[in-house]
Amino acid sequence: xxxxxxxxxxxxxxxxxxxxxxxxxxxxxxxxxxxxxxxxxxxxxxxxxxxxxxxxxxxxxxxxxxxxxxxxxxxxxxxxxxxxxxxxxxxxxxxxxxxxxxxxxxxxxxxxxxxxxxxxxxxxxxxxxxxxxxxxxxxxxxxxxxxxxxxxxxxxxxxxxxxxxxxxxxxxxxxxxxxxxxxxxxxxxxxxxxxxxxxxxxxxxxxxxxxxxxxxxxxxxxxxxxxxxxxxxxxxxxxxxxxxxxxxxxxxxxxxxxxxxxxxxxxxxxxxxxxxxxxxxxxxxxxxxxxxxxxxxxxxxxxxxxxxxxxxxxxxxxxxxxxxxxxxxxxxxxxxxxxxxxxxxxxxxxxxxxxxxxxxxxxxxxxxxxxxxxxxxxxxxx
Amino acid sequence: xxxxxxxxxxxxxxxxxxxxxxxxxxxxxxxxxxxxxxxxxxxxxxxxxxxxxxxxxxxxxxxxxxxxxxxxxxxxxxxxxxxxxxxxxxxxxxxxxxxxxxxxxxxxxxxxxxxxxxxxxxxxxxxxxxxxxxxxxxxxxxxxxxxxxxxxxxxxxxxxxxxxxxxxxxxxxxxxxxxxxxxxxxxxxxxxxxxxxxxxxxxxxxxxxxxxxxxxxxxxxxxxxxxxxxxxxxxxxxxxxxxxxxxxxxxxxxxxxxxxxxxxxxxxxxxxxxxxxxxxxxxxxxxxxxxxxxxxxxxxxxxxxxxxxxxxxxxxxxxxxxxxxxxxxxxxxxxxxxxxxxxxxxxxxxxxxxxx
Numbered sequence: 001x002x003x004x005x006x007x008x009x010x011x012x013x014x015x016x017x018x019x020x021x022x023x024x025x026x027x028x029x030x031x032x033x034x035x036x037x038x039x040x041x042x043x044x045x046x047x048x049x050x051x052x053x054x055x056x057x058x059x060x061x062x063x064x065x066x067x068x069x070x071x072x073x074x075x076x077x078x079x080x081x082x083x084x085x086x087x088x089x090x091x092x093x094x095x096x097x098x099x100x101x102x103x104x105x106x107x108x109x110x111x112x113x114x115x116x117x118x119x120x121x122x123x124x125x126x127x128x129x130x131x132x133x134x135x136x137x138x139x140x141x142x143x144x145x146x147x148x149x150x151x152x153x154x155x156x157x158x159x160x161x162x163x164x165x166x167x168x169x170x171x172x173x174x175x176x177x178x179x180x181x182x183x184x185x186x187x188x189x190x191x192x193x194x195x196x197x198x199x200x201x202x203x204x205x206x207x208x209x210x211x212x213x214x215x216x217x218x219x220x221x222x223x224x225x226x227x228x229x230x231x232x233x234x235x236x237x238x239x240x241x242x243x244x245x246x247x248x249x250x251x252x253x254x255x256x257x258x259x260x261x262x263x264x265x266x267x268x269x270x271x272x273x274x275x276x277x278x279x280x281x282x283x284x285x286x287x288x289x290x291x292x293x294x295x296x297x298x299x300x301x302x303x304x305x306x307x308x309x310x311x312x313x314x315x316x317x318x319x320x321x322x323x324x325x326x327x328x329x330x331x332x333x334x335x336x337x338x339x340x341x342x343x344x345x346x347x348x349x350x351x352x353x354x355x356x357x358x359x360x361x362x363x364x365x366x367x368x369x370x371x372x373x374x375x376x377x378x379x380x381x382x
Numbered sequence: 383x384x385x386x387x388x389x390x391x392x393x394x395x396x397x398x399x400x401x402x403x404x405x406x407x408x409x410x411x412x413x414x415x416x417x418x419x420x421x422x423x424x425x426x427x428x429x430x431x432x433x434x435x436x437x438x439x440x441x442x443x444x445x446x447x448x449x450x451x452x453x454x455x456x457x458x459x460x461x462x463x464x465x466x467x468x469x470x471x472x473x474x475x476x477x478x479x480x481x482x483x484x485x486x487x488x489x490x491x492x493x494x495x496x497x498x499x500x501x502x503x504x505x506x507x508x509x510x511x512x513x514x515x516x517x518x519x520x521x522x523x524x525x526x527x528x529x530x531x532x533x534x535x536x537x538x539x540x541x542x543x544x545x546x547x548x549x550x551x552x553x554x555x556x557x558x559x560x561x562x563x564x565x566x567x568x569x570x571x572x573x574x575x576x577x578x579x580x581x582x583x584x585x586x587x588x589x590x591x592x593x594x595x596x597x598x599x600x601x602x603x604x605x606x607x608x609x610x611x612x613x614x615x616x617x618x619x620x621x622x623x624x625x626x627x628x629x630x631x632x633x634x635x636x637x638x639x640x641x642x643x644x645x646x647x648x649x650x651x652x653x654x655x656x657x658x659x660x661x662x663x664x665x666x667x668x669x670x671x672x673x674x675x676x677x678x679x680x681x682x683x684x685x686x687x688x689x690x691x692x693x694x695x696x697x698x699x700x701x702x703x704x705x706x707x708x709x710x711x712x713x714x715x716x717x718x719x720x721x722x723x724x725x726x727x728x729x730x731x732x733x734x735x736x737x738x
Contacts, residue, residue: 272467275434280481280532281455290480294471 193258301371384445391440460529
């Protein structure tokens with residue numbers, strides 16, 4: 001018992017290390033996707049995302065400029081000079097002029113190509129190719145170099161996936177479709193559940209306890225069970241596949257938890273406050289709007305976050321109730337699974353698509369996480 | 383402004399009857415205090431009047447109108463809760479104005495009434511604060527202010543001072559008394575504290591187990607309690623009870639004696655006694671006078687003394703093994719184990735035909 005008030009437990013370091021290890025493990029896939037989404041297809045195929053964060057050594061083949069156009073006379077000799085990398089920030093360590101010996105010269109050396117023809121290559125890629133009229137002709141001299149290149153990232157993937165209108169794999173349309181699904185599918189159940197929760201918490205009517213029990217019981221029902229009958233119903237009454245159908249489906253699937261959470265929060269509000277408002281001649285509706293709703297904000301916000309996240313990430317319900325053969329109403333999760341099939345090797349596209357789809361939930365989570373924590377704990381301790 | 387009549391009001395929760403046929407008549411402008419131990423039904427009675435609970439049977443009239451089935455808002459009452467029950471998400475101003483905005487009063491009326499209430503309760507400087515920034519006493523004043531602005535015909539207070547500390551309780555008690563003298567509105571006040579009841583009330587209603595034990599002016603109840611419960615409940619320290627039996631009784635006087643005391647003649651009062659009947663003699667601690675020569679009728683030894691400065695409370699074990707408490711004026715030095723003897727004026731003793 002001494003450790004409670006006095007000295008720290010000697011295992012504190014073990015706790016800290018485990019926490020760090022778990023956080024790192026948890027974050028690695030996301031960070032990998034994030035980094036990959038800023039790399040080109042070539043970079044992804046040659047090295048892992050973890051290597052891209054540091055300067056990387058690679059072998060490149062470069063060619064001197066076309067001698068017929070660029071040679072400059074120097075007495076009887078001709079000279080072609082320039083930069084192998086067009087000024088890109090790369091550093092040459094060793095180089096060669098034959099594919100069989102790519103590392104026989106170090107930066108700054110002059111290679112003798114025979115009959116007085118020479119080429120000098122500096123570390124930054126500057127070269128000077130010198131020879132007679134016959135030698136400095138035809139194609140440019142090849143140089144095989146081992147270079148160290150700094151990390152290089154590009155926004156081209158995002159540009160292509162979001163703003164390229166001719167790209168059939170683009171995410172822009174799917175992004176707005178997902179928003180069209182998510183926002184009403186979050187707001188509608190919250191509004192309905194708030195009213196229901198108030199009635200179940202604070203209005204007396206026969207059968208109230210039974211109704212609450214039913215709502216709690218509905219939490220147990222898996223939504224997969226309802227997919228086919230519900231779709232048949234939608235088709236039967238003429239809603240068909242479309243936004244209205246998916247809004248209704250998400251509303252129905254979200255309501256039991258919403259009502260349950262909100263009722264439990266509202267029932268914890270002090271009875272005196274509500275009775276006081278009643279004595280002050282407020283109607284039930286006024287009590288609901290002016291007192292219960294503002295006081296329930298943390299619970300409303302936390303449920304809103306939940307509902308938003310899982311309608312945003314939903315694939316199954318969208319596939320059943322929304323996406324039809326035209327493909328006009330595809331959502332991002334569906335778009336990504338399609339991409340996995342058609343562009344499975346293009347990791348730069350997949351990573352970018354994945355990051356586009358988690359950007360909004362991340363932003364929502366960080367903006368409202370204090371309500372999330374408060375909302376979950378609300379009512380558990382007075 | 384309205385009087386309130388309860389006639390044979392009963393309230394059941396399931397099979398448990400918590401209010402058992404209560405008849406109370408509150409006159410217009412009267413300050414009535416319901417007092418009793420916890421669980422006696424006083425708060426339930428108040429909630430019945432407010433309309434927060436349904437009356438099981440009987441009749442409740444406010445201002446002559448039967449209100450049994452009316453909603454709280456139709457009864458013209460305002461209630462102040464023990465827990466203040468102010469809305470945490472509104473400023474003090476919005477809290478006070480709540481009842482008026484609900485009724486859609488015009489802005490100028492609301493502002494004027496809020497300002498008036500704030501001035502009356504001396505909290506003009508608090509109007510823009512949030513309840514979380516207020517002390518307990520200030521919150522209670524906000525709760526009272528909220529009731530005041532509505533111009534109710536009846537104020538209901540449910541133990542409004544219970545959550546306050548002793549000093550604040552006294553000053554708020556005085557504020558409520560001042561409020562009543564200014565507004566002259568009917569007020570019903572529930573408390574378990576007999577000091578609040580004695581100081582505030584025009585009329586006290588003592589309740590026990592859902593029944594009215596006695597109702598009347600504070601001093602009437604103090605001087606002539608109708609039964610042992612009322613006698614023991616009002617007054618601090620509470621009245622000493624001594625078991626006696628009647629030696630002889632006539633229309634004027636009853637002569638009683640018992641293990642602790644012998645041969646005391648008290649006035650008969652309204653009750654009649656027969657010889658040999660067991661009865662209880664009640665003597666207030668303040669009526670006991672110490673006899674330095676040891677010749678009083680009550681003799682015993684000191685168990686404990688509590689010196690309060692203005693008076694000294696002495697616990698005494700009588701030679702008959704009964705315990706009594708004496709409140710002696712000023713600072714009297716007595717030590718545990720000292721032998722003491724007390725005398726009292728039989729004219730100020732009370733005789734009850736109940737036994738302990």
